[in-house]
Amino acid sequence: MAVTSSARSGPRQVRRSRLVPLWAMVLGALVLALIGTSPEYAGTDSYIVGLIGKFLCFAIFALAIDLIWGFTGILSLGQAVYFGIGAYFVALSMKLNYTLVNATRYGSNIPDFMEWNGLTEVPAFMTPLLSTPVAVACALLIPTLLAFIFGVITFKRHIYGVYCAVITLAESLILQDFIIEYQAYTGGFNGITDYGNLRGAPFLWVIVAVTVVCFVGARMLTHSRIGTVLKSIRDNDVRAEFMGYNVANYRIFVFCISAFMSALAGAMYAAWVGIVSFLDTGPMLSVEAVIWTAVGGRATIIGPFIGAFLIRGLEFMLSGSWFAEYWQIFMGALFIAVVLWIPDGIVGTIGAWVRKRQAGTRAQIREDADRLAHDRQRDWEPAGAAKPGEERV
Amino acid sequence: MALLEVKGLTTEVSGFRILDNLDFSVDENELRVLLGPNGAGKTTLISLITGQFKPTAGTIHFNGQDITGWAPDQIFKAGISRKFQVPNMYETLSVYDNVMISLQGPRKVFQYMFSGVTAAENERIWEILEFVELASKVNEPADTLSHGERQWLELGMLVASNPKLLLLDEPTTGMTDTGKRRTADLIQRIAKNHTVLLIEHDMHLVRQLAKKVTVMHQGQLLAEGPLADVVANELVKAVYLGKGGRR
Numbered sequence: 001m002a003v004t005s006s007a008r009s010g011p012r013q014v015r016r017s018r019l020v021p022l023w024a025m026v027l028g029a030l031v032l033a034l035i036g037t038s039p040e041y042a043g044t045d046s047y048i049v050g051l052i053g054k055f056l057c058f059a060i061f062a063l064a065i066d067l068i069w070g071f072t073g074i075l076s077l078g079q080a081v082y083f084g085i086g087a088y089f090v091a092l093s094m095k096l097n098y099t100l101v102n103a104t105r106y107g108s109n110i111p112d113f114m115e116w117n118g119l120t121e122v123p124a125f126m127t128p129l130l131s132t133p134v135a136v137a138c139a140l141l142i143p144t145l146l147a148f149i150f151g152v153i154t155f156k157r158h159i160y161g162v163y164c165a166v167i168t169l170a171e172s173l174i175l176q177d178f179i180i181e182y183q184a185y186t187g188g189f190n191g192i193t194d195y196g197n198l199r200g201a202p203f204l205w206v207i208v209a210v211t212v213v214c215f216v217g218a219r220m221l222t223h224s225r226i227g228t229v230l231k232s233i234r235d236n237d238v239r240a241e242f243m244g245y246n247v248a249n250y251r252i253f254v255f256c257i258s259a260f261m262s263a264l265a266g267a268m269y270a271a272w273v274g275i276v277s278f279l280d281t282g283p284m285l286s287v288e289a290v291i292w293t294a295v296g297g298r299a300t301i302i303g304p305f306i307g308a309f310l311i312r313g314l315e316f317m318l319s320g321s322w323f324a325e326y327w328q329i330f331m332g333a334l335f336i337a338v339v340l341w342i343p344d345g346i347v348g349t350i351g352a353w354v355r356k357r358q359a360g361t362r363a364q365i366r367e368d369a370d371r372l373a374h375d376r377q378r379d380w381e382p383a384g385a386a387k388p389g390e391e392r393v
Numbered sequence: 394m395a396l397l398e399v400k401g402l403t404t405e406v407s408g409f410r411i412l413d414n415l416d417f418s419v420d421e422n423e424l425r426v427l428l429g430p431n432g433a434g435k436t437t438l439i440s441l442i443t444g445q446f447k448p449t450a451g452t453i454h455f456n457g458q459d460i461t462g463w464a465p466d467q468i469f470k471a472g473i474s475r476k477f478q479v480p481n482m483y484e485t486l487s488v489y490d491n492v493m494i495s496l497q498g499p500r501k502v503f504q505y506m507f508s509g510v511t512a513a514e515n516e517r518i519w520e521i522l523e524f525v526e527l528a529s530k531v532n533e534p535a536d537t538l539s540h541g542e543r544q545w546l547e548l549g550m551l552v553a554s555n556p557k558l559l560l561l562d563e564p565t566t567g568m569t570d571t572g573k574r575r576t577a578d579l580i581q582r583i584a585k586n587h588t589v590l591l592i593e594h595d596m597h598l599v600r601q602l603a604k605k606v607t608v609m610h611q612g613q614l615l616a617e618g619p620l621a622d623v624v625a626n627e628l629v630k631a632v633y634l635g636k637g638g639r640r
Contacts, residue, residue, distance in 0.1 A: 014489045014531050226505040228490050235483035242443060244469035244500045253502045299430060361551040 019219055024302060028212070048186070050272075053204050055312050056211050057269040062292045063218055064261035069290065070298035071222055072254045073234030074160060077286050078168030079262050081175050082143035082279025086263030087270035088186065089142070089178075090329025094133030094271065096122060100130075113192070117184035126185070139267040140260060147259030151252035160237075160251070172283045179278040198271045207268050214261060219301050221257070229252055231299075235298035253269030291335045297345030306346060397442070397558060402451035404441060409466050411437045411492045413612040414611055415451070419558070421500045424584040426599050427592045428623075429609035430632060433593045436478065438609070446469045456557060466500065471555035480543035484536040488527050488546060491535050492518045495550035518553070523573045525549035525579065541572040548579055552587075559583065562592045565598060577601050608632075 035052060050130070061083050068074040097113045104112045110122050128134045150171065154164055179186045222225050229250060233240045237247050272278045279285065289308075296307025311331070318324055342349045395418035399457040402415040412434045419425050427435050431636055440446050442453055452461045460468055462549040482491050496514055500507065500626060510518075522528040530538065544564055550561050561580065565573045577598050583589060584602075593599055599606065599620065606623045608615040616626045 012515060014487070064618050148635050224505070225494070225509065226502065228486065228494050229505060231486055232483040232494050235485050237480060238479045239477075239483065240494075242445075242469060242552070244466045245494075245501075246464075246466050246500065251504050258510075293561045 001170075016306050017223070018133070019223065020216060024215070027302070027377045028363040032208070035208075036149045043049065049204060050199055051312075051316060053199065053207050054269065054273045055309050056207050057217045057272060058289070058292070058312060059305040059308040060211060060214050060265040061262055062289045062308045063214060063301065064258040064265065064341070065262070065289050066256055066293045066301070067218060067221070068258045070293060070300070070303075071234060072230045072251060073237075074251060074255065075162075075165045076168040076255075076258075077165050077283055078170075078172035079258065079289065079291070080281050080283065080285040081168075081172050082147060082262035083144070083266035083285065084175065084276070084278075085143045086139040086266030087276045087280050088192070089135050089139035090267045090270040091192040091195060091276040092126070092186075092196075093129040093132060095192050096126065097132075098195040108329070111187075111192070112185040112194070113190065114184055119184055123185070136267065140263050142249065143263035143266075144256050144260045147256045148252060155248040155251040155255070155323075158248070168286075169186065169283055172286060176278045177283050179281065187277075189278065191275060191279075192282075195274060197272070197274030203268075207272065210264060210268065212266070213299060214366065215305075218261075222301065226250075226253075253353050258311060268387075271285045289329070291331060291338075293345075294335060295345055297347030297351070298350070300345070300347040300351065303345050303347040395419060395421075397590070398454040399438070399442070400454070401451050402438070402441060403449045403452065404437060404446065405449045410443070411612050412448070412451075415609075415612065415614060417614060418608065419447050419588060419590055421557075423590055424580075424589045424591065424602060424604065426603040426606045426620075427607055427609065428594075428599070429615070432611070433609040434612040435609055436562055437612075438482065439475060439510055439562055439590075439592070442468075442560065469554070469556075470500070473559075473560065474551045474554045475550055475560045476547050477568055478562045480540065480547050482535050482543065482547055485534050486537070487532050488522065489518060489531040489532055491546060492521055492549055492553050495553040497555040499554070503620065516554065521549045524582075541568050541575075544568065544572075546549035547580065548576075548583070548622060552583060556587065557589045557615060561589060561627060562593065563592050565593065565595060573598055577632065 031052075035049065061079070064082075065079050068076055068079075082276050092111075099111050101111055104115055106115060108120070108121060110116055114122065129138065150168075154160070154167060159167070180188050183189070222230070227239070227246060233245070233247050233250055241247050266280070269280075274354065288311075289304075292306045292307035292311050294307070295311060296305065297303025311334075315327060318327065323330070338345065344352060397417075397419040399415060402417070403410065403414050405524070406414045415434075415438070417438070429435050437446070441448050442455075443452050444460070444463050444467070446578075449464050452459060454460070455468075455471055455473060458471060460471055462619070464469070483494075491508060491562075493514070496517065498514075501606075519528065522531060525548055527538075527542060527546055527549065535543065537544060544566075548564060551561075560612060564580065565576050573595060576625040580589065580591065580602060591602065591604075603620050605618065607617045608623055608626075608629050610632045615632060616623050616629050
């Protein structure tokens with residue numbers, strides 16, 4: 001419709017933050033400098049560098065959870081399924097290749113867990129995994145496909161919220177049972193171990209590069225129009241539906257992206273640490289990652305990174321002390337505290353504070369809040385009643 | 394031919410008939426007011442038209458298409474936008490973004506990949522924000538607006554989606570007299586270029602806006618016609634003022 005515009009006030013532009021903000025570049029450079037100048041870095045197998053690679057994988061995983069939970073409002077307690085499948089494919093492939101060169105104790109060239117379970121050769125359906133590209137493709141695409149199927153059967157039926165969280169939890173438990181049950185192919189309870197690893201300089205830079213790509217990609221996604229739609233679905237899915245958005249399709253889309261990122265993190269994790277077990281697909285890992293995201297800051301891109309590094313770092317530092325025994329209790333208490341007192345997490349709370357400070361002095365902020373309360377009250381006043389500040393004789 | 398045509402619409406919830414064989418139509422470029430006491434089925438009618446619920450029987454035709462049983466997003470694409478009784482928007486998004494994602498345009502996931510706001514779209518958003526007098530609050534999240542401003546923002550969002558038919562469910566709920574007047578003014582300006590179906594209880598407002606009025610009662614059509622005729626209608630008086638009104 002034609003709306004005749006009245007007097008224009010100011011330029012018709014809105015504030016938009018930059019794709020890669022300055023502070024992110026500074027922070028990234030700082031981390032890189034720390035790695036680069038660390039005396040530990042000289043050796044390719046140093047413990048600290050090992051931790052950093054591991055933490056980066058966890059941070060990408062937390063970012064994947066943030067995309068669906070923080071930005072779209074889907075709480076999944078089974079995102080470790082996709083992390084774990086990615087990890088298992090890579091671990092299986094590395095193990096198969098490793099045993100070709102390094103024979104087991106009994107002299108055969110198949111993975112030890114197959115040997116224990118009476119297999120004499122690698123089953124035919126597993127042989128394609130000997131090729132690294134096939135293994136990587138499987139590790140990334142199969143979880144994404146699974147996520148797509150999961151999305152279609154849940155979101156298309158309007159299942160979300162708590163029900164979705166419970167289903168994802170069940171999904172995780174099913175996968176764990178599956179891995180334990182088919183131990184001839186998965187290593188069962190023991191997981192897959194002793195297949196070498198890629199810990200060290202070249203692969204660390206791969207992880208760093210993937211992290212940067214994930215960070216920028218997530219930032220692009222959430223700052224684009226599609227990101228705004230995702231946030232609108234989080235805020236009010238009914239309104240979005242009545243505005244013509246097929247909410248289920250958007251949910252499926254972001255769920256697939258998240259699964260892909262989780263799988264990517266899992267695949268790199270398996271190659272980096274050199275051991276995977278059924279615990280890496282379980283609900284505990286998912287819940288922990290949800291806590292990292294909550295502590296760091298939901299609906300922010302840097303929050304999951306900070307949360308993962310902070311909590312994982314703390315866990316590492318306290319692991320030698322008497323406190324390690326109570327770590328799980330501490331995690332639970334921390335989650336409750338964050339939900340109660342800083343629901344926006346560390347980054348969200350600091351960000352809100354900075355924005356308020358930019359908007360004006362403390363007095364001005366209070367004044368604005370007062371005016372808002374006043375407006376609200378006036379709007380709800382019954383028609384004809386005295387307005388606040390209005391004298392009636 | 395009528396833009397919206399409802400025929401024999403019936404809906405039941407656990408045996409209770411909310412709409413009972415309702416026939417109803419709205420012509421193009423009309424501003425129609427829907428009146429009726431509480432429980433007459435006005436909001437239910439809107440929910441059925443927009444696909445929130447499925448009717449038990451009957452058909453809904455819009456713009457020559459049978460839209461009975463379509464999903465809400467498909468009905469939106471056919472050209473119907475709805476305003477809810479309680480302001481219903483995206484609370485944490487800014488006022489600007491609220492209007493931006495309501496703009497008429499593609500809705501499919503992959504059409505939206507990494508696409509930005511074009512200059513023309515930006516202009517349009519500002520036009521709408523000036524229209525609903527929220528241009529000074531573009532960057533503020535919607536949940537910091539006052540109740541009246543939220544009602545106007547939702548009106549602006551509907552205008553942005555540029556529908557053929559706007560369904561407004563009590564857009565002045567909880568407003569002061571001044572707010573109501575401003576809203577009425579906005580609705581009148583919107584009605585110049587759109588077909589509007591309005592549910593409203595405030596008779597001052599109805600007098601100001603309506604040319605043609607439909608009165609519903611217990612899920613059925615009670616009366617229809619110019620406001621003056623409807624107000625003089627004995628049946629309507631009986632329903633609104635109780636049976637005593639007849640004597």
